[in-house]
Amino acid sequence: MNIEISNRIKRLRKELNEHNYRYYVLSEPSISDFEFDMKMRELEQLEQQHPEFFDPNSPTQRVGSDRNLEFEQVAHRYPMLSLTNAYSEGELRDFDQRVRRELETGFEYVCELKFDGASISLTYEKGSLVRAVTRGDGERGDDVTANVRTIASIPLMLRGNDYPPQFEIRGEIVMPFPVFEELNLQREEAGEPLFANPRNATSGTLKMQNSAMVASRKLDAYLYFLLGENLPGATHYENLKKAREWGFKVSEHIALCQSVDEVLAFIARWETARFQLPVATDGIVIKINSLKQQELLGFTAKSPKWALAYKFKAEEATTTLLSVDYQVGRTGAVTPVANLEPVQLAGTRVKRASLHNADIIRSLDLHLGDTVFVEKGGEIIPKITGTDVSKRHPMAQPVQFITTCPECGTPLVRTEGEAAHYCPNDTGCPPQIKGKIEHFISRKAMNIEGLGSETVELLFSKGLVNNVADLYDLKAEQLVPLERMGEKSAARILESLETSQTVPFSRVLFALGIRYVGETVAKTLASATGSIDRLKSLSKEELTTINEVGDRIAESILDYFSNPRHLELIERLRSKGLQFESDSQDNSLRSNVLEGISIVISGTFNRYSRDELKQLIELHGGKNVGSISKKTNYILAGENMGPSKLEKARQLNIPLLSEEDFLAMIGNN
Ligand code: IVH
Numbered sequence: 001m002n003i004e005i006s007n008r009i010k011r012l013r014k015e016l017n018e019h020n021y022r023y024y025v026l027s028e029p030s031i032s033d034f035e036f037d038m039k040m041r042e043l044e045q046l047e048q049q050h051p052e053f054f055d056p057n058s059p060t061q062r063v064g065s066d067r068n069l070e071f072e073q074v075a076h077r078y079p080m081l082s083l084t085n086a087y088s089e090g091e092l093r094d095f096d097q098r099v100r101r102e103l104e105t106g107f108e109y110v111c112e113l114k115f116d117g118a119s120i121s122l123t124y125e126k127g128s129l130v131r132a133v134t135r136g137d138g139e140r141g142d143d144v145t146a147n148v149r150t151i152a153s154i155p156l157m158l159r160g161n162d163y164p165p166q167f168e169i170r171g172e173i174v175m176p177f178p179v180f181e182e183l184n185l186q187r188e189e190a191g192e193p194l195f196a197n198p199r200n201a202t203s204g205t206l207k208m209q210n211s212a213m214v215a216s217r218k219l220d221a222y223l224y225f226l227l228g229e230n231l232p233g234a235t236h237y238e239n240l241k242k243a244r245e246w247g248f249k250v251s252e253h254i255a256l257c258q259s260v261d262e263v264l265a266f267i268a269r270w271e272t273a274r275f276q277l278p279v280a281t282d283g284i285v286i287k288i289n290s291l292k293q294q295e296l297l298g299f300t301a302k303s304p305k306w307a308l309a310y311k312f313k314a315e316e317a318t319t320t321l322l323s324v325d326y327q328v329g330r331t332g333a334v335t336p337v338a339n340l341e342p343v344q345l346a347g348t349r350v351k352r353a354s355l356h357n358a359d360i361i362r363s364l365d366l367h368l369g370d371t372v373f374v375e376k377g378g379e380i381i382p383k384i385t386g387t388d389v390s391k392r393h394p395m396a397q398p399v400q401f402i403t404t405c406p407e408c409g410t411p412l413v414r415t416e417g418e419a420a421h422y423c424p425n426d427t428g429c430p431p432q433i434k435g436k437i438e439h440f441i442s443r444k445a446m447n448i449e450g451l452g453s454e455t456v457e458l459l460f461s462k463g464l465v466n467n468v469a470d471l472y473d474l475k476a477e478q479l480v481p482l483e484r485m486g487e488k489s490a491a492r493i494l495e496s497l498e499t500s501q502t503v504p505f506s507r508v509l510f511a512l513g514i515r516y517v518g519e520t521v522a523k524t525l526a527s528a529t530g531s532i533d534r535l536k537s538l539s540k541e542e543l544t545t546i547n548e549v550g551d552r553i554a555e556s557i558l559d560y561f562s563n564p565r566h567l568e569l570i571e572r573l574r575s576k577g578l579q580f581e582s583d584s585q586d587n588s589l590r591s592n593v594l595e596g597i598s599i600v601i602s603g604t605f606n607r608y609s610r611d612e613l614k615q616l617i618e619l620h621g622g623k624n625v626g627s628i629s630k631k632t633n634y635i636l637a638g639e640n641m642g643p644s645k646l647e648k649a650r651q652l653n654i655p656l657l658s659e660e661d662f663l664a665m666i667g668n669n
Contacts, residue, residue: 213243
């Protein structure tokens with residue numbers, strides 16, 4: 001019986017690994033998502049029923065856990081070196097000459113893309129991923145194994161059987177551009193600081209404490225370097241090919257080159273072709289193919305002598321800084337924006353560049369009228385990277401960050417330790433009022449149809465709406481006469497407002513637009529507290545015990561509730577019927593009646609699924625365990641409970657609960 005189950009589990013793991021590989025690495029799935037999910041579900045169920053077959057490398061483990069990890073520092077078995085950079089054809093030719101002198105025989109180059117992400121070292125033992133460590137200082141890095149396990153293109157178990165018993169493989173973890181853009185959009189909505197580029201977003205994600213959050217960020221990885229005693233091939237190229245067979249994602253844009261001219265042709269091609277790639281690259285890595293020759297060439301203290309990184313030139317232009325504007329966002333954050341003399345850069349006409357914050361302006365020592373360098377790297381928005389001081393007019397005025405809000409005149413504030421300046425007048429500053437309303441009605445928040453930013457502008461300028469609660473007082477007579485409105489559109493808006501009463505608490509909480517409370521944090525808060533009243537009553541200490549809630553978020557929540565206008569707003573919204581409590585579908589901790597109690601679920605049930613019952617156990621403070629032991633307090637027994645379990649329960653004298661008994665116990669009828 002157990003052998004059968006064990007075989008089924010093994011088979012499913014193998015199949016799912018195979019499908020993951022086909023999907024994420026080859027991009028050639030052979031089954032539908034639905035079929036894949038069904039297999040995954042079956043495996044999850046079997047593993048849950050048979051915890052004795054637990055394996056951290058099972059494909060079910062990719063979803064990540066909620067556990068808080070403390071990153072352990074791990075010494076690299078082989079130091080993680082950097083590469084010598086070259087910026088010109090001349091430097092590349094010099095490198096070629098040096099190699100030619102050292103090696104008396106002929107040699108080949110391998111050219112690869114230089115991925116711009118976070119480097120990672122993966123250790124595999126007997127074909128299983130055992131450790132993933134960041135570069136750190138090159139000698140020691142952070143053990144981020146739990147987070148890396150969630151990256152779908154990194155194999156947890158290898159395919160085939162000709163891999164060395166123990167080896168390391170290094171590569172780059174990257175965040176594809178579309179994922180990066182979506183992430184920044186969400187952060188913008190939450191009023192959180194944006195990531196400057198995908199590389200920063202990748203390292204930030206790898207260092208998150210919650211691997212389930214990491215899983216949601218959809219990182220990818222390209223592997224490019226094998227290290228170990230018994231590597232299969234005599235060349236780097238062969239080893240990469242093998243690595244691909246074992247299931248690693250190895251870039252397909254790799255070329256064997258017989259001469260430096262072929263290398264230059266590869267570089268020339270990718271200098272522009274790289275803009276078509278879904279991930280950021282910042283150069284070409286050139287490596288000597290033969291491992292023997294690599295060994296002959298050896299290393300300097302910092303980098304191998306058998307490799308070179310040719311860095312792409314960041315597209316740069318020189319122009320004049322005309323003025324600086326200050327934009328006020330919905331959270332009151334003030335963003336400085338440089339107005340430039342228009343200039344052509346990487347195929348687009350650039351006339352504005354973000355300056356991010358006061359510190360950046362200061363570190364650039366910007367003066368009005370300065371000749372500045374603008375660059376477009378992996379980033380989407382161009383940035384000013386420096387000024388040409390030699391061209392500065394002697395009377396040029398330094399750019400001074402404003403002290404009052406450009407929209408409402410309120411003195412700006414800057415919280416210690418934060419880069420941004422804020423306008424604190426959140427209930428009276430027009431862009432903040434409009435921004436908050438726009439956020440409130442947006443699709444992921446209250447999803448009010450028929451209302452867009454133009455209508456909001458109109459409603460605000462006519463004095464009809466000054467805050468989100470005012471929306472619920474709108475009457476058809478007020479809407480219909482507005483420009484480009486009609487009876488139909490007005491009716492649609494009013495109906496949509498009416499149905500927004502059913503929007504669940506977590507989204508209402510997100511819609512309020514509390515700084516740093518984005519979609520995910522709102523969900524976490526809603527399920528941890530269950531209601532706005534409970535959330536409002538928590539102290540900073542209590543708030544920070546909630547997963548992913550740090551000092552910054554906790555302070556922002558306290559700050560929000562300390563404002564009587566916000567409390568009044570909530571009461572008005574509540575009186576309009578909006579949800580300020582999680583309904584029974586939400587995962588709020590509803591009681592502690594099962595605290596310290598272990599329950600095994602067995603059999604099938606009428607009212608709830610096994611998963612739901614598991615949730616209910618946890619919601620009331622209990623623990624759902626997979627197998628019966630002396631420590632089990634109850635067995636939640638459904639129909640068709642397995643005879644061996646029944647026998648074991650009898651032997652250990654563990655009481656059986658029916659579904660009804662259990663529901664009565666937790667006060668749920
Ligand atoms: S080989 C000992 N290949 O660039 C040499 N590195 O500046 C090992 N990188 O730390 C590195 N793409 O993070 C290699 N195709 C590639 C690469 C690559 C990106 C990164 C890597 C390394 C850094 C060196």
